[in-house]
Amino acid sequence: MTIPTTPVDIPAVADAEELTCDVLVIGGGTAGTMAALTAAERGASVLLLEKAHVRHSGALAMGMDGVNNAVVPGRAEPDDYVAEITRANDGIVDQSTVRQTATRGFAMVQRLESYGVKFENDEHGEYAVRQVHRSGSYVLPMPEGKDVKKVLYRQLRRREMRERIRIENRVMPVRVLTAGGRAVGAAGFHTRTGAFVTVRAGAVILATGACGRLGLPASGYLYGTYENPTNAGDGYAMAYHAGAELTGIECFQINPLIKDYNGPACAYVANPFGGYQVNRHGERFVDSDYWSGQMMAEVAGDRGPVYLKLSHLPEESVSALESILHSTERPTRGTFHAGRGRRPVHGLRGRTSRGPGPRGA
Ligand SMILES: Cc1cc2nc3c(=O)[nH]c(=O)nc-3n(C[C@H](O)[C@H](O)[C@H](O)COP(=O)(O)OP(=O)(O)OC[C@H]3O[C@@H](n4cnc5c(N)ncnc54)[C@H](O)[C@@H]3O)c2cc1C
Known part of the structure; x- marks a missing residue:
């Protein structure tokens, strides 16, 4: 420069x-x-x-790749969603805000549908919500x-x-x-x-x-955040100076980034397909791939780095995952894997990137 x-x-x-x-x-x-x-x-x-x-x-x-907080009437209850998100965030949430998502989110899904956005249906024509959280099915592809x-x-x-x-x-x-x-x-x-x-x-x-620049990956690369890097926290500063109530900023979402690549491993995307995170001993160590606390403990201890285990999945699941992860989630990822001559099915090694905001919401 x-x-x-x-x-x-x-x-x-x-x-x-x-x-x-x-x-x-x-x-x-x-x-x-x-x-x-x-x-x-x-x-x-x-x-x-x-x-x-x-x-x-x-x-x-x-x-x-999907609405992560779809509380579909008849399939889930707002109270259960609020309880799960509270647990997933170790209690550091503004429950009244989470409740708004739970009670008003479905109307948003319908509004998006009226704009032409497509949501996955099952064979009965019902919304095909998937389970990613420890309890309840709130992810609508x-x-x-x-x-x-x-x-x-x-x-x-x-x-x-x-x-x-x-x-x-x-x-x-x-x-x-x-x-x-x-x-x-x-x-x-x-x-x-x-x-x-x-x-x-x-x-x-x-x-x-969100405020994706509060925490940076160990590489220090300024764009190496899971979060959109232009969300740099100026909104939080404006709200603070205007005297608005700030909530939830002490709560961090932590996502494992792929080694040598500034993009997330996205275990929570792989999870409904049967993928999950393992530690260096190949042991599954999380109850939910949305729960950052356990992952940090694993990386901070002597059981890191963590890997995304996909090698047990059938080819059709891996292909479906690749089409989500290499297009929607991070379009450069397919090029990265191709450059290495390896597919993600061979295992991904993670490091972490942090940003505040409720986890799993
Ligand atoms: C890689 C990735 C994948 C995701 N995938 C999913 C998913 O599959 N399902 C799901 O439910 N959620 C997903 N999320 C979360 C979801 O995208 C966000 O929760 C949601 O988009 C946030 O919307 P927002 O309007 O609050 O923020 P954003 O959509 O990020 O918009 C904030 C905007 O504000 C602008 N801005 C910031 N500061 C200023 C300023 N001072 N002046 C003017 N403009 C400013 C920014 O440039 C930006 O355009 C994902 C998030 C990421 C990062």
Whole structure:
């Protein structure tokens, strides 16, 4: 990187662009897109600010392989889901938030279906939820999930929505502005030009994702996080400075990364197919591949590194797994394995990457 030695032109604060809206949404990932659509459907003029580009920004930029928290009526109870997520997080959760996911998540599945997102059905036409957590079946596979962000972006660009939702890409708010104890706007700048931007808003929704940069892998490689690396924690800082209640940030999700490759092993994806993590002695050591605490204990002790065991699976399961892991989860992964001349069925060695947020939710 070249560090400029002469002064660069810093745009004047007095030249800040001023924008106005009913509802300001900061962050155009999954939550921000849905929030913008919801506010616009209810008649609000919406401004959506995204520091990257909404079309392919956020954790789901490359898609998702299933909804991990589908509490399908008749198949699972909200109370059981809240209890399982509480256990999986060693009690460090805001149960009222988890309960909202449990009670309102199914309506979201139906809403996504109305947008054209496909969910897996069993032979009776019922949702084919799979068990990944220690108890309960909450994972609903999405056979074409790799296109989910495209589907959401298309909704944002529908004519009726375009008239109500203004999108400004490459604009990064850094502070929520408050007055009289309320959020009334934001101050930020354009990430390419440095030009300042101020927004006056009736309401502000922060949808800036998780904070994947709090913990880095041992390599120190800045993009070596399981989490989307642009979710760097600025949203948490904005919420904190605006006086919002912060919750759950002492809870870390820890994912084993593959040796020599900055991508997750994704044991929780392999789990419903019969794959699981083993320690260096080949012993299974986790009750659930979503539970980070046991894994850390294993790696910190003398039983690491950990491996993803797939060698006992039939070829069709390994192929199905490869098609998920090498396209949706981390598209460079197939190239990595091909370069090594080995398939994941030969075993993956893990190291860990950390980021805060509820595990298994
Ligand atoms: C690799 C991976 C695979 C996953 N697979 C699944 C799965 O299969 N099933 C499942 O249920 N869940 C999955 N998840 C989790 C799921 O993707 C997330 O829980 C969900 O997408 C989070 O949505 P979000 O809107 O909160 O965050 P994001 O979608 O990450 O969006 C946050 C957005 O905010 C923007 N932003 C951040 N700070 C600022 C700022 N200051 N100003 C402007 N913009 C800002 C970011 O650029 C980003 O676009 C996966 C996550 C990862 C990382």
